[in-house]
Amino acid sequence: MKNQFRIGLIREAKIPQDNRVAFTPLQCHWIQHHYPHVQMIVQPSPHRCFTDAEYQQAGITVAEEMESCDILLGIKEVPATQLIPGKTYLFFSHTKKKQPQNQRMLQEIAEKKITLIDYECLTHADGQRMLGFGFFAGVVGAHNGLMAYGNRTGSFQFKRVHQSHDFQEMIAHYFGVMLPPMKIAVTGSGRVTAGVLEIMGLLGIKYVTPDALIMQEFDYPVYTQLKAGELYLHKTDKTYNRLDFHQHPENYDCKFRPFVRAADILINGIYWDHRIEQLFSWDDLKDPLFRIQVIADITDDASGSIPCNLGDATIEDPVYGVDRLTRARTAPAQPQSVDMMCVGNLPNELPRDASQYFGDQLMKYVFTELLTPTTDLVKRATIMDKGQLTAEFSYLQDYLAGA
Numbered sequence: 001m002k003n004q005f006r007i008g009l010i011r012e013a014k015i016p017q018d019n020r021v022a023f024t025p026l027q028c029h030w031i032q033h034h035y036p037h038v039q040m041i042v043q044p045s046p047h048r049c050f051t052d053a054e055y056q057q058a059g060i061t062v063a064e065e066m067e068s069c070d071i072l073l074g075i076k077e078v079p080a081t082q083l084i085p086g087k088t089y090l091f092f093s094h095t096k097k098k099q100p101q102n103q104r105m106l107q108e109i110a111e112k113k114i115t116l117i118d119y120e121c122l123t124h125a126d127g128q129r130m131l132g133f134g135f136f137a138g139v140v141g142a143h144n145g146l147m148a149y150g151n152r153t154g155s156f157q158f159k160r161v162h163q164s165h166d167f168q169e170m171i172a173h174y175f176g177v178m179l180p181p182m183k184i185a186v187t188g189s190g191r192v193t194a195g196v197l198e199i200m201g202l203l204g205i206k207y208v209t210p211d212a213l214i215m216q217e218f219d220y221p222v223y224t225q226l227k228a229g230e231l232y233l234h235k236t237d238k239t240y241n242r243l244d245f246h247q248h249p250e251n252y253d254c255k256f257r258p259f260v261r262a263a264d265i266l267i268n269g270i271y272w273d274h275r276i277e278q279l280f281s282w283d284d285l286k287d288p289l290f291r292i293q294v295i296a297d298i299t300d301d302a303s304g305s306i307p308c309n310l311g312d313a314t315i316e317d318p319v320y321g322v323d324r325l326t327r328a329r330t331a332p333a334q335p336q337s338v339d340m341m342c343v344g345n346l347p348n349e350l351p352r353d354a355s356q357y358f359g360d361q362l363m364k365y366v367f368t369e370l371l372t373p374t375t376d377l378v379k380r381a382t383i384m385d386k387g388q389l390t391a392e393f394s395y396l397q398d399y400l401a402g403a
Contacts, residue, residue: 004037005371008069011045014076016314019049019351020133020358022073022090025058027359031367032059038371041069049351071370080108086386088115090370095383096121098399106384106400113387121381122366130365133347136354137298138195138269139167140346145267145296146179146199148319148341152293152333155180161349162315170350171202179203183213184223185259185292187231187279187305188269192298196267197225214262228270231256231279249276256280261289267296272305279305285324285338296341309342318343 012018028040074091122130147158164170205221213224229240232252254277297306308322321330321337347354369375
């Protein structure tokens with residue numbers, strides 16, 4: 001039977017190189033078996049975490065030509081010069097907040113009459129995101145934060161995550177590692193934090209209440225989790241309402257400051273925008289009693305919820321220091337510094353597992369909708385329809401026009 005619908009997995013071309021993919025070889029095989037009218041075509045790549053041979057062994061066509069595909073799936077932004085006119089693309093475009101670095105790409109999408117569906121905008125009816133790599137960002141971020149603390153104190157050593165073939169190999173290196181007493185504050189309650197808590201469990205780090213973390217010392221490693229309702233309280237009635245907080249975060253005070261004198265490590269996975277009060281201030285950093293030595297800022301907003309986030313580090317060199325008095329960027333592990341782990345593409349350290357996790361979500365929530373793209377789900381996530389901004393994203397008009 002002739003295939004009627006072709007889905008292409010495009011080669012990642014953004015620099016720095018990303019190794020993830022929307023579907024693994026086994027997931028592509030499953031799709032072709034359960035949807036006989038669908039053909040998966042994979043563009044060859046020397047960098048992808050699954051080799052061309054792995055796709056071929058799963059019975060998937062590997063071909064350079066993508067023009068015959070009905071839908072093209074990527075992960076990161078596609079360089080403007082490589083966009084194919086008239087096609088439908090799915091990837092993380094990072095344009096919904098008018099990010100300046102992707103303005104030219106969106107203009108090219110308009111000029112080439114492309115339809116752009118953004119993974120980030122695929123949401124349930126209540127606005128909750130369906131897709132993301134947050135769990136493995138949390139896993140890698142927690143590992144790297146602990147690694148930075150071990151390197152700073154000389155008390156233990158972790159192998160780099162990206163040196164492991166997959167998650168199972170990574171956690172095998174935890175066997176026999178003795179962690180010293182330390183107190184860890186974890187913020188957030190979403191996918192990122194779920195990944196952080198996975199590492200806490202694998203390492204046997206014990207949960208304690210927020211009050212216990214502040215008031216007590218322990219002779220073994222402990223952590224506490226601070227959800228938004230424990231971090232932010234309304235300025236007048238001292239309550240937390242999730243909907244009101246997201247609509248009017250400026251009306252809420254942050255209650256994190258007691259933890260800067262209690263925790264050794266902060267692992268930050270909390271949602272943030274510019275209207276939300278920061279977890280602490282530069283003045284707090286100058287306090288001689290400021291105890292935090294390492295901050296793993298997984299949300300990674302420069303000058304965001306963490307004021308001393310001075311911008312991205314890299315997978316190869318993920319930690320830098322920040323002088324608490326001068327605010328200057330330094331080498332890690334300096335006496336007057338706090339060490340920062342701020343990496344924007346953490347899941348790329350475990351690309352095989354992250355890709356499988358992402359593909360499972362894509363299959364579960366979105367795939368059948370893509371085969372009938374007039375559904376409300378797909379419409380809500382469509383930024384451009386044949387080169388025209390959709391009503392939902394009409395606010396991007398000045399951005400698209402170059403303003």
